[in-house]
Amino acid sequence: MLKLKTFGLIILSFCFTNLNAQNQLEYTIDSILKTYDTNHQPGLAISVINKNEVLYSKGFGIANLDYAIKNTDSTIFSLASISKQFTAAAIWALIEEGKLSLDDNLHQFFPDFPEYGKSIKIKHLLNHTSGIRNYHTLMYLSGFDYDRDYYDNQTVLSLANRQKNLNHISGEKVSYSNTNYNILALIIEQLSGQNLNDYLKSKILLPLGMTNTFVRVSHGKVIKNRAIGYQNQDDNYIYSISNQLSYGAGSMGSNAKNMIIWIHMLNENIPEFKDLATFLKTTEILTTGKKASYARGLMVDDYKGHTTYSHSGFGFGGQTQLITVPEEGIGIIILTNLQSINPTPISYRILDLLINSKELENTISDRAIDFKSQNLDQFTGDYKEVNSDMTMQISEENDTLKAQGSMGNNKISLQQNDTNKFVRRNAQNVKYNFEKTPQYDMEISFGGTPFYFKRAKLVTSNPENLIQFSGKYYSEELDTTYHLFIENYTLKLSYTNNENIKLYPVQLNEFGNKDRTLYHFTTGTDGTIKGMLLSCDGQVSNIEFTKDQTQY
Known part of the structure; x- marks a missing residue:
């Protein structure tokens, strides 16, 4: 009988420990989501499964501001x-x-x-x-x-x-x-x-x-x-x-x-x-x-x-x-x-x-290093996203590799986890792979979604002959005409429903709008501008535009 009571106490203790751990998890998730628990702004719904059981399922914020209806886990x-x-x-x-x-x-x-x-x-x-x-x-x-x-x-x-x-x-x-x-x-x-x-x-x-x-x-x-x-x-x-x-x-x-x-x-x-x-x-x-x-x-x-x-x-x-x-x-x-x-x-x-x-x-810093240390200089330099004007600077500071994108405000510290591979210190789902291929020199992955970069020779000032890029360009693929012109020694672009977009130099004969769109101008054998290849978001490559040569 004593053994049976002891066994029962062990079971109760185990159940209490599990329940306490679960309550602690719920409390911590509540803390993470506290900022969205309001009665005056939109929010979210969330469900969490742990060990195949529903651990957490709630709504936060307002589903419809007109009627102050709250979000729940049943909200569509x-x-x-x-x-x-x-x-x-x-x-x-x-x-x-x-x-x-x-x-x-x-x-x-x-x-x-x-x-x-x-x-x-x-x-x-x-x-x-x-x-x-x-x-x-x-x-x-x-x-x-x-x-x-x-x-x-x-x-x-x-x-x-x-x-x-x-x-x-x-x-x-x-x-x-x-x-x-x-x-x-x-x-x-x-x-x-x-x-x-x-x-x-x-x-x-x-x-x-x-x-x-x-x-x-x-x-x-x-x-x-x-x-x-x-x-x-x-x-x-x-x-x-x-x-x-x-x-x-x-x-x-x-x-x-x-x-x-x-x-x-x-x-x-x-x-x-x-x-x-x-x-x-x-x-x-x-x-x-x-x-x-x-x-x-x-x-x-x-x-x-x-x-x-x-x-x-x-x-x-x-x-x-x-x-x-x-x-x-x-x-x-x-x-x-x-x-x-x-x-x-x-x-x-x-x-x-x-x-x-x-x-x-067992964080990266505690893991046994099973790869040879590498000279970080080989990774540093300027990179540009393939099919985009977004750039990335990789630098070294205090034996730490750091990354800063043209659309970011701060340098982000990286930590090596394999040969030619790094992750963000504070976000290990973001990975940097420097294994070169014919198509790209660096791949950045966000939870599995890849973005591709090549090394770049960036320029920061407009070319002296900026006027040669101005004119009308037509794309059959988009059925759209782009008007490029000079204003205050700045190349600008207008097209349907878009006016006076400033363009900035990226590389030789390349400009960008600082929003992942790249304008690459093509030349003839005599060096004059004949057309343009338009790329955007890393998802569209080299749409052909022909320059109207009759206006000059």
């Missing part, structure tokens, strides 16, 4: 780019039905697509290695007015059809482009005979019990308990009046409670959908021999010794973040309705609380 938010996982799930369903193959190419569905469509396969669309230009960037460069002009998936397809080239060879590298997933939505609808919302509901959402998750495929429908997405402008909150109707890459709605089900599926806790989880988390081998960091609607990364699967989202009025660690039964979903709230660093702060405490103690 825009999923933004997390939607891509669901589009990929619909592709899986079509493959299961025998209607589609990962190796089918674009010409099988769109015979009028440019010739290079024959090299683009379904698997390239799923993992963003197709090389197709991002339509949001193309629309921005053409002067599209999001508040006034209408667009849908057919608009996106038509814009893609007009592009003469890809950003890179299909399968070569991950280059994030929303166009991939809008095209996938069109393929799903073509093969299923249903719109994406109806097909997803029948094959994925309703079988999972996700009754409050949907694709917005039409205007005018009532969405109960919906959070309005806001921007903060001049101390006022405004919401979007855009009438766009594109989907596949975004335009889905759900709530934190429903997304708990999705996380359980990704963590392979729903037997009927284990094959789907495996499909979404599978990565391809690139033509370079490297493994892609993007799977199928999910970014794959290593964080403090754990494999993570994640995706963020960004749109007018909100940001989103989903991250899972299946091996630990961890999942975090954060949905916001205020664009300035960045949920990604919040998710990693919470993740640090959940992953094994031994791993937390």
Whole structure:
């Protein structure tokens, strides 16, 4: 009897310890989110799973400022780019039905697509290695007015059809482009005979019990308990009046409670959908021999010794973040309705609380160094993002490598964790890889999303013959004319819905707008300016512009 009582006390002590630890975790998460617990501004909803159990699920801030309705874990938010996982799930369903193959190419569905469509396969669309230009960037460069002009998936397809080239060879590298997933939505609808919302509901959402998750495929429908997405402008909150109707890459709605089900599926806790989880988390081998960091609607990364699967989202009025660690039964979903709230660093702060405490103690600085120390000078210098004017200076101070981007205010300390590889000291999900390839000299990864940089010979002053860059330039791919002119010895640009944009020198015959757009001027054999190649956001490469030679 004494032994039985002792055993009972041990069990009670164990349960009390676990309960106390859980209460402490909840208290700490409350502290992290305290700033969003208000009655006068938009906020967020969050659900956290630990060891496959719901640890935390709450709403913060206001869903609708007109009526002072609070956010809860039942409030419907825009999923933004997390939607891509669901589009990929619909592709899986079509493959299961025998209607589609990962190796089918674009010409099988769109015979009028440019010739290079024959090299683009379904698997390239799923993992963003197709090389197709991002339509949001193309629309921005053409002067599209999001508040006034209408667009849908057919608009996106038509814009893609007009592009003469890809950003890179299909399968070569991950280059994030929303166009991939809008095209996938069109393929799903073509093969299923249903719109994406109806097909997803029948094959994925309703079988999972996700009754409050949907694709917005039409205007005018009532969405109960919906959070309005806001921007903060001049101390006022405004919401979007855009009438766009594109989907596949975004335009889905759900709530934190429903997304708990999705996380359980990704963590392979729903037997009927284990094959789907495996499909979404599978990565391809690139033509370079490297493994892609993007799977199928999910970014794959290593964080403090754990494999993570994640995706963020960004749109007018909100940001989103989903991250899972299946091996630990961890999942975090954060949905916001205020664009300035960045949920990604919040998710990693919470993740640090959940992953094994031994791993937390085993920080980079404490790890056994299993690589040879390197001379940091070999990494220092100026770099420029491929297909962008954003620059990065890598310097050394007190035996520490530091990085400062042209869009950042401070130098960020890096710490080496492998040969030619570094991470940010205070954000280990941000990685710097200096292994050179023919295409780039440095790759910066944010939770698995890659950005590519090449060494640069930067210039800071305008050339003496600045006038030669002025004139009219026309792009058939964008169906847009750019007017470049000189004002106060500054090169400026105007085009549809954009006036008097200042341009700054970057490299020889290159200018930028300090917002990730690069204007590279091309010359003839006589050295005169003949045209321009326009690149932007790292997602659009070398759009051709021809200079009007008749004006001189």
